[in-house]
Amino acid sequence: MPSTEPAPVDPRPRVSPVDGVFGVDGYRCAACAYPVAIAVAVCPSCQGPVEPARFGPDGTVWSSTVLRIPVPGRPAPYVVAYVDLHGGPRVLAHVGGDRHLPVGTPVRLTAPGPGGDVTVSTR
Numbered sequence: 001m002p003s004t005e006p007a008p009v010d011p012r013p014r015v016s017p018v019d020g021v022f023g024v025d026g027y028r029c030a031a032c033a034y035p036v037a038i039a040v041a042v043c044p045s046c047q048g049p050v051e052p053a054r055f056g057p058d059g060t061v062w063s064s065t066v067l068r069i070p071v072p073g074r075p076a077p078y079v080v081a082y083v084d085l086h087g088g089p090r091v092l093a094h095v096g097g098d099r100h101l102p103v104g105t106p107v108r109l110t111a112p113g114p115g116g117d118v119t120v121s122t123r
């Protein structure tokens, strides 16, 4: 019997290329300029109106870790990092390789990974 549950909403930010440069298609508060990487109805900081904004491609690693437990479609080890996009929001991104990136490492958005993972590489 098919499930009657609604499909879960994909919480990952949308990354798209413009002239070959990848960026996050997010939102910025029209009142306080707070940046948001995902669709929101109002600003999470001041509840003001939001408008579309584009962030990236460059950012800096805020934190990263190596995950050593495989999950379907993700053979271990793999690396994820929280990245502060310059002038934009903090996003969770996948990183190639099997070593964590030190805090402050400059990175750049690349083509999204399988299924839409936000992905960065070192610059």
Ligand SMILES: [Zn+2]
Pocket: 029, 030, 031, 032, 033, 034, 043, 044, 045, 046, 047, 048
């Ligand atoms: Zn705001």
